[in-house]
Amino acid sequence: MSERDLPSSEYDAAGDFYLNFITTQLATPDSFFHQNVEIMMRMLGDVKGLQVCDLACGEGFLSRILAAQGATVTGVDLSATLLDHAVRQSPELEVAYIRDDVQSLASVDDASFDAVVCHMALMDISDLDATIRTVQRILKGHGTFVFCVLHPCFESPFDVDSPPHELDDEGKLVAIRVTSYNEEGKWFSGGSGVRGTLSILSTSSCVA
Numbered sequence: 001m002s003e004r005d006l007p008s009s010e011y012d013a014a015g016d017f018y019l020n021f022i023t024t025q026l027a028t029p030d031s032f033f034h035q036n037v038e039i040m041m042r043m044l045g046d047v048k049g050l051q052v053c054d055l056a057c058g059e060g061f062l063s064r065i066l067a068a069q070g071a072t073v074t075g076v077d078l079s080a081t082l083l084d085h086a087v088r089q090s091p092e093l094e095v096a097y098i099r100d101d102v103q104s105l106a107s108v109d110d111a112s113f114d115a116v117v118c119h120m121a122l123m124d125i126s127d128l129d130a131t132i133r134t135v136q137r138i139l140k141g142h143g144t145f146v147f148c149v150l151h152p153c154f155e156s157p158f159d160v161d162s163p164p165h166e167l168d169d170e171g172k173l174v175a176i177r178v179t180s181y182n183e184e185g186k187w188f189s190g191g192s193g194v195r196g197t198l199s200i201l202s203t204s205s206c207v208a
């Protein structure tokens with residue numbers, strides 16, 4: 001598929017919203033982004049000298065972290081808007097950015113990477129099986145795949161209109177009650193979070 005035939009990403013229309021969200025996450029030391037990255041980097045181990053693919057890299061914050069630790073990074077995403085920001089923010093780092101669909105990723109050869117990472121994106125991609133086949137194809141033998149996804153208790157359709165939150169005596173959130181936990185399928189989120197905003201803008205779906 002040539003670049004011309006690639007679909008656009010719903011993140012193009014929501015570029016400003018998403019970049020603002022990322023900026024807030026990165027500026028908040030105890031945000032879930034920092035916690036995710038710490039755990040993912042621990043799972044990856046030493047990345048110095050490794051070829052790493054950041055699948056659905058968005059504006060590239062994880063690509064930059066990996067490159068700063070000595071990896072040679074390829075970030076792939078569908079969103080021209082987010083990739084544009086990624087390129088501008090990584091001028092001196094060892095990162096190449098490609099606009100492509102990770103469900104096929106025709107622009108990347110087999111067995112190209114020592115590791116593939118995917119931060120908070122698999123739940124946005126419609127064909128999960130195809131995406132996992134891509135990961136298997138582009139990894140070298142014994143390569144590593146580290147990903148994290150949104151837990152289905154957050155931003156699900158079941159906690160939007162009337163948040164089923166449990167608060168302690170001081171009003172602090174201690175738990176979120178979840179219904180339909182074992183039901184698999186695709187669903188759309190409401191509300192004003194990332195998934196709610198993106199599903200209003202587009203017809204993309206989330207996989208629980």
Ligand SMILES: C[S@@+](CC[C@H](N)C(=O)[O-])C[C@H]1O[C@@H](n2cnc3c(N)ncnc32)[C@H](O)[C@@H]1O
Nearest residue numbers: 009011056057058077078079101102119120121
């Ligand atoms: C929630 S964002 C996560 C971006 C980044 N990993 C982060 O943590 O900020 C989901 C990303 O998946 C990308 N995406 C969705 N479907 C895709 C596809 N089929 N191929 C490539 N990227 C895709 C979107 O453009 C968006 O940048």
